[in-house]
Amino acid sequence: MDGLLASTPVSLCHAAVLTPEGVMRTPLPIRAGRIDAVLASLAYRVDLRDHLIFPGLINAHDHLHVNAVPPLPAHAPFPNSYAWIGAFQAHFQHPDVVAALQVPKALRMRHGALKNLLAGTTCVAHHDPWHPALDEDDFPVALLRDYGWSYALGWTDYGPPVRESFAATPVDRPWLIHLAEGTDVVADAELAQLDQLGCLAGNSVLIHGVGMSTQDIGRVIAQDAAVVWCPRSNLNLLGRTLDPRRLCAAGRLALGSDSRLSGARDLLDELAGIVDRYELDPTPLLALATTQAADILRMPSRGHLRPGAIADLVIVEDLGGDPARSMVGIERSQIRAVVRDGVPRIADTDFAEWFAMAGVETVPVVLDGKPKLLARPLADPALLALEPGLELSTTEHELAMASGSYP
Known part of the structure; x- marks a missing residue:
């Protein structure tokens, strides 16, 4: 197009x-x-x-395929992400979760990307196995590519093995892992464990880092590693997040929204929640989703x-x-x-x-009550149906119904 x-x-x-x-x-x-x-x-x-x-904003951490999955009701903070994952197993049986996961994965991937695009995010780091849908020419956002990843130190049955994945990642490409996502002794110990494995280096990108101590943060900065901060997700699941100021000042912090399964609606929502809470001026805060994110994720043209x-x-x-x-x-x-x-x-x-x-070619839509024009390849009704606040305009919807077809 x-x-x-x-x-x-x-x-x-x-x-x-x-x-x-x-x-x-x-x-x-x-x-x-x-x-x-x-x-x-x-x-x-x-x-x-x-x-x-x-x-265009860069979302340094998202799980694109689960943004329409209902979150787990939580009545108290979890000590770490592993406890949250364990609690979620029963939630998989909830009818709304079952229905959400029956939507084809390719469509769920596109929905996660569209969610980002609507909020001004044009590039995303997807932290899960690659899917063919991500290579489609009309995929809504650009993606971090040619990177290494593991899921987490304590969850070995999903994603590439930690040591092997790190060793296979070129030093000029980022290597991503969830780390210290918690407030207990398990999370406190993870940076030292990663270091002992030989996987803390200048291309290590640590997602969350809530459990890291002051000394841990110093170690991350000394190694020229980086952290992706997802404050809304941390507060929702753990009741706490890291203090971003030291990492931000060192240029070793990027911003991620995580998915709606645990985090903010989108990166704009995340930025709005941060600006008055963490004593970060808007300009350096915006850098977490633009220049600093591009540097950390090794994307010099973004x-x-x-x-x-x-x-x-x-x-x-x-x-x-x-x-x-x-x-x-x-x-x-x-x-x-x-x-x-x-x-x-x-x-x-x-x-x-x-x-x-x-x-x-465009299709008239309404986004949160405001008329917009949306590129036609992004206006699949099945895709729009997954995104709250986005719908075909009344006129376009009536024409489609009358003709028996959709854009």
């Missing part, structure tokens, strides 16, 4: 563009799905005065808007003051447009001409 745009340069004009160096107020050229260094004279121009352009970067963008209204505040704390319906590979995927209805110039 992106063929026309590949040969049609685009210039995003009059917006403020957020970069690692600050805010620039120059046109942002896009050619062939990447940020260009030169503004083409015949580019299609999109007037974005009074707007801000951010890099997380920024310099020439050569993949043109994944989030466009919002400029609310004035600190530019990052225009992104941190907003609702997903307030995003004006989400752009992947230089092509709008969901946007407000006044962006219809840009969709048309890009050769993208």
